Amino acid sequence: MKLPSNLLVLKELWKWNFWKVILCRNIHLDKLEAVKIIEPDSTNPKQIEHNIFESQVLEYLKKSDFIVDIYDASFIWDDFMIKMEYLELWSLEWKKNISIKELLKISEHISYALEHAHNNHILHLDIKPWNILIKEEFSYKLSDFWLSNIKNSEWESRYKWIYNLNKPPEYLENAANPTIQTDIYMLWVTLYRLINGDVHYLRQLIKWNREELILKWKFPDRKKYLLHIPKKIKKIINKLINIDLEKRYKTIKEFRKDIIKLNLKYFWNPIRFNWNEIMSESFNNAWEQVFNLHAIYNKSWWTIDLKKHHKSSIIRVTKYCKKWLTFNELEKQLTKIFSEII
Numbered sequence: 001m002k003l004p005s006n007l008l009v010l011k012e013l014w015k016w017n018f019w020k021v022i023l024c025r026n027i028h029l030d031k032l033e034a035v036k037i038i039e040p041d042s043t044n045p046k047q048i049e050h051n052i053f054e055s056q057v058l059e060y061l062k063k064s065d066f067i068v069d070i071y072d073a074s075f076i077w078d079d080f081m082i083k084m085e086y087l088e089l090w091s092l093e094w095k096k097n098i099s100i101k102e103l104l105k106i107s108e109h110i111s112y113a114l115e116h117a118h119n120n121h122i123l124h125l126d127i128k129p130w131n132i133l134i135k136e137e138f139s140y141k142l143s144d145f146w147l148s149n150i151k152n153s154e155w156e157s158r159y160k161w162i163y164n165l166n167k168p169p170e171y172l173e174n175a176a177n178p179t180i181q182t183d184i185y186m187l188w189v190t191l192y193r194l195i196n197g198d199v200h201y202l203r204q205l206i207k208w209n210r211e212e213l214i215l216k217w218k219f220p221d222r223k224k225y226l227l228h229i230p231k232k233i234k235k236i237i238n239k240l241i242n243i244d245l246e247k248r249y250k251t252i253k254e255f256r257k258d259i260i261k262l263n264l265k266y267f268w269n270p271i272r273f274n275w276n277e278i279m280s281e282s283f284n285n286a287w288e289q290v291f292n293l294h295a296i297y298n299k300s301w302w303t304i305d306l307k308k309h310h311k312s313s314i315i316r317v318t319k320y321c322k323k324w325l326t327f328n329e330l331e332k333q334l335t336k337i338f339s340e341i342i
Contacts, residue, residue, distance in 0.1 A: 003076065007035065018047065023086060033071060034086040040078050048080050050146065055082050057122055057145045066113035068133060068143040087141065089134035098194045099269035100233065101283065104259055105138045107191060111256040113142035114187065118180050118252060123149040125178055126163040127186040129194055149178060166190065169214050170245065184249050188240030189220065195237075196226050217243050227334045228268040228280050230342045236262075264342045266290055278334070282341060291317070291341060295330060302330040306337065 003009065007024040010032075014021045019038040026033050038051045055073035062069060069085035092098075092106070110132060117124055126147040133141045147161045162171060162178060168185035171178055193201045204213075204221055213219030222238050236258045242248040249255045271279040275297070282291035288309075295304045302325040306317040320337050322329075 003035070003081075007033070019051075032086040032088075034084045036082040036084065037076075038080040038082075051080050051082070053150075054146045054148065057148050057150070058082075058084070060120060061117055061122065061145075064113055064116040066109045066141055067116065068141050084143075085141075087133045087135055089136070091143075092129040092132045092134065092140075092194060095129075095134070095194075096197070097270050099267055099283070100195075100229070100264065101267035101269075101287070102138065103191065103195050103233070104262065104264075104267075106132065106140050106194065107187075107259045108256055109140040110142055110187065111252045111259070114183055114252045115256070117148075118183070121151045123151065123178055123180065123183050125149055125161070125182065125186070127183060127190050128163055128166060129190060129198075132190070165210075167211075167214065168241070169217060172211055172215055180251065181245060181248055184252060184255070185241050187252070187255075188237055191237055191240075192220050192225075195229055195233075196224075200224070200226065226270060226273060227278075227331065228270050228338045230264070230268075230339055232262060232264075232342070266342055268338055268342075280338075293334075293337065295334065301325060302327065304330070304333055304337075 003024070006026055006028045008027050010023045010025060012020060012022050013034065018040075019036060021034055021036050024033050024035050025031070038048065040048060052073070055070060058068070058070035059073075061067050068087070071083040071085070073080070073082045075081070098106075110127075114124060114127075122145075124142065124145060124147070126144055127142075131142065131144040133143050135141055147163060149161075162182070163186065166186040166189040168182055171182055201220060204219055204224070210219055222241070225234050236255070239247070239258075240249055240255060266282045266284060268280055268282045271281060273279075277297065278293070278295040280293045281289055282293075284290050290309055292307045292309070292314075293304070294306075295302055301323070304320065304322045304325065306320040308315045308317050320333070322333055325333060
């Protein structure tokens with residue numbers, strides 16, 4: 001397909017079914033642009049209409065600093081083209097070992113994006129790590145409103161689609177009526193996946209039917225978090241998906257207020273969590289390393305070593321250093337460390 005003469009194609013970024021995203025340089029404006037090309041789908045005649053709707057939503061929500069900018073939308077022969085802001089660091093799908101500090105910033109920025117959308121009667125309904133883009137360190141934007149849904153004055157839906165892997169139980173029971181709390185639930189699943197890692201998340205699907213577990217409120221497992229995550233954060237994140245809808249956050253703003261109030265002194269970052277070794281490090285608000293934790297399995301027992309960086313020296317924190325631990329004792333001691341040093 002021939003693009004407008006002002007666009008110099010640099011490379012293809014992503015391709016899926018009937019659409020692709022390519023990186024272009026706008027030679028007239030001398031800037032990079034992400035260009036989404038949607039080809040007609042004969043099996044879904046409403047597809048182009050839906051993509052036009054996505055571009056209209058992005059234009060409508062342009063005033064947010066936390067939603068990807070749109071530059072233009074137009075037809076090129078039978079194909080539809082959306083020109084958008086290009087963020088070089090790409091998405092959280094490829095980010096490993098999300099730290100607590102990063103999680104809190106992601107929560108804050110994406111909550112601003114969702115609040116802006118909800119205030120304009122728009123639901124995203126496709127919240128996942130892939131659709132959170134990294135602008136720069138500790139700065140994030142929400143993208144991809146292809147599945148978004150606009151509500152009229154009576155909060156009736158225009159479309160019925162939703163991202164399949166993050167469906168809430170109430171949506172499985174009442175698919176015709178997604179609400180603000182649907183987005184809130186999907187944000188929780190996304191944060192759960194980011195802080196624990198997709199391996200931890202998807203491992204829960206191996207033996208069971210996902211939709212059956214969702215309806216029983218057993219997937220994802222609200223009690224299964226990696227050890228370095230403090231109880232305060234687990235409590236807030238779990239409120240996003242409280243079984244009782246009346247106890248779940250009613251608005252995304254309520255959630256953000258609780259996140260901002262946390263005021264943690266130290267932020268743990270996982271380095272390695274496997275069957276015979278656990279490594280983690282903690283940073284302060286200036287992003288300076290303060291603690292270094294190393295737990296190792298030797299034959300039958302675990303040993304924990306915790307060190308603190310103090311000025312130009314490294315001090316062993318003997319209060320938390322332990323030997324000859326069983327795995328259950330290890331878990332208890334690590335939970336204590338991660339809960340107290342925050």
